[in-house]
Amino acid sequence: MFYKVLIANRGEIALRIIRACKELGIRTVVVHSTVDSNALHVRLADEKVCIGPPEPNRSYLNISSILSAAEITDADAIHPGYGFMAENPDFAEACEKCGIRFIGPEAEIIRLMGDKLKARNIAKSLGVPVLPGSEKGISDEKNALSFANEIGFPVIIKASGGGGGRGMKIVHSPSSFSNSFHAAKAETAAAFNNDEVYIEKYCESPRHVEVQIMADRHGNTIHLGERECSIQRRHQKLLEESPCPGLDDKTRKELTSVAVKLVKSINYTNVGTVEFLLDKDGNFFFIEMNTRIQVEHPVTEMVSGIDMIKKQLKLANGERLKYKQKDIKFSGHSIECRITAEDPKRFVPSPGHIKNLHIPGGLGVRVDSALHNSCTVSSYYDPLIAKVITHGRDREEALSRMSRALEEFIIEGIFTTIPLYKNILNDHDFLSGRIDVEYLSRFL
Numbered sequence: 001m002f003y004k005v006l007i008a009n010r011g012e013i014a015l016r017i018i019r020a021c022k023e024l025g026i027r028t029v030v031v032h033s034t035v036d037s038n039a040l041h042v043r044l045a046d047e048k049v050c051i052g053p054p055e056p057n058r059s060y061l062n063i064s065s066i067l068s069a070a071e072i073t074d075a076d077a078i079h080p081g082y083g084f085m086a087e088n089p090d091f092a093e094a095c096e097k098c099g100i101r102f103i104g105p106e107a108e109i110i111r112l113m114g115d116k117l118k119a120r121n122i123a124k125s126l127g128v129p130v131l132p133g134s135e136k137g138i139s140d141e142k143n144a145l146s147f148a149n150e151i152g153f154p155v156i157i158k159a160s161g162g163g164g165g166r167g168m169k170i171v172h173s174p175s176s177f178s179n180s181f182h183a184a185k186a187e188t189a190a191a192f193n194n195d196e197v198y199i200e201k202y203c204e205s206p207r208h209v210e211v212q213i214m215a216d217r218h219g220n221t222i223h224l225g226e227r228e229c230s231i232q233r234r235h236q237k238l239l240e241e242s243p244c245p246g247l248d249d250k251t252r253k254e255l256t257s258v259a260v261k262l263v264k265s266i267n268y269t270n271v272g273t274v275e276f277l278l279d280k281d282g283n284f285f286f287i288e289m290n291t292r293i294q295v296e297h298p299v300t301e302m303v304s305g306i307d308m309i310k311k312q313l314k315l316a317n318g319e320r321l322k323y324k325q326k327d328i329k330f331s332g333h334s335i336e337c338r339i340t341a342e343d344p345k346r347f348v349p350s351p352g353h354i355k356n357l358h359i360p361g362g363l364g365v366r367v368d369s370a371l372h373n374s375c376t377v378s379s380y381y382d383p384l385i386a387k388v389i390t391h392g393r394d395r396e397e398a399l400s401r402m403s404r405a406l407e408e409f410i411i412e413g414i415f416t417t418i419p420l421y422k423n424i425l426n427d428h429d430f431l432s433g434r435i436d437v438e439y440l441s442r443f444l
């Protein structure tokens with residue numbers, strides 16, 4: 001196993017990785033910015049290296065500072081967590097060039113799946129369902145409009161280099177096509193190295209369902225079931241659960257088996273997620289693949305009993321998967337609420353000093369957080385401050401534990417989204433599983 005792992009992240013996920021390393025007897029190094037000097041993950045790591053000022057570009061996103069910290073501390077692997085360096089193929093490549101193992105898939109696989117059009121074409125060639133769409137990037141407006149007319153409106157214009165909803169434009173009719181097409185092009189050119197866009201038939205009010213995958217370096221690939229992630233705002237997920245409520249066993253089997261088939265075909269390694277849209281009629285369509293550990297991985301851990309961060313470390317170290325698919329047993333239901341430091345009505349960031357804190361506990365309640373008494377939530381980073389995860393024998397029990405846990409949670413000194421979750425947990429549509437990607441804007 002690795003002797004020492006450097007964690008190129010902060011907050012709750014840095015702490016989550018420290019916990020997995022400690023259980024495996026691996027030493028830990030964290031890199032941090034000047035505002036994070038007193039953060040919990042910095043205190044709990046074996047070693048720390050300050051790599052720069054608060055601005056992410058000058059610390060958590062600075063490849064050479066992170067690699068220098070790994071070299072001076074003799075770390076033999078780097079865990080990128082999610083966000084920051086997690087899906088940067090240049091970073092993964094730079095690690096391997098320095099003789100440091102990147103804990104994730106190969107740089108070439110990250111690059112390939114980062115191209116959403118290529119990923120779509122691979123899925124299509126394997127017979128994985130995709131929405132009708134263009135096989136090539138379209139740069140000319142006339143060709144783009146005639147293609148849109150061919151597949152029929154509404155359509156969605158997507159950036160090949162995008163993903164996670166960045167650089168997308170929905171177009172409802174031919175009359176607004178021109179404006180949207182040029183806006184999509186301009187945004188894509190400004191945001192990504194790659195200005196290519198492609199067109200898909202727009203699927204209305206779908207659910208977002210994703211499949212968790214694990215693969216070793218010896219050709220073994222399994223799935224850990226699915227997660228329902230439709231409750232989101234501006235492509236930021238708020239609440240996730242596993243299993244997906246109301247999904248029938250036949251669809252679940254198809255969804256998980258096409259996800260395994262897709263990742264096997266590209267010789268994927270480590271953990272990853274295959275995202276699908278599920279339409280009103282129960283049809284599913286591949287949209288993209290994420291090559292990192294995700295924020296919502298705990299709901300899968302709670303229903304599968306598998307520590308996915310420990311698995312990432314073992315898989316990156318070349319170990320074989322010890323289980324076959326039939327050995328994976330799912331138990332009960334799990335839900336996660338992402339608590340952010342934002343005002344719960346308008347989502348304005350609410351950084352500041354936490355004066356009083358009580359973290360909930362008890363049977364079936366897990367809180368992944370780097371909060372501690374008298375800590376400060378910085379305005380420089382993502383506002384996620386805690387993930388409350390509950391588990392129960394069924395959805396009802398997981399939900400009642402969630403309501404109970406949120407009632408117990410005390411955070412004084414800043415605004416948080418806890419009141420919003422308490423309201424969602426009383427909403428009839430949510431309770432009866434009537435959710436899709438437009439749920440939250442209807443609810444608000």
Ligand code: MV4
Nearest residue numbers: 131156163164165200201202203208232287437
């Ligand atoms: C779509 C779609 C409808 N039709 N593609 C958003 C994030 C990115 N992963 C793809 N996304 C979508 N692609 C077609 N052809 C609707 C969305 C979408 C969405 C998907 C998942 C979760 C939330 C969403 C919110 C708005 C739009």
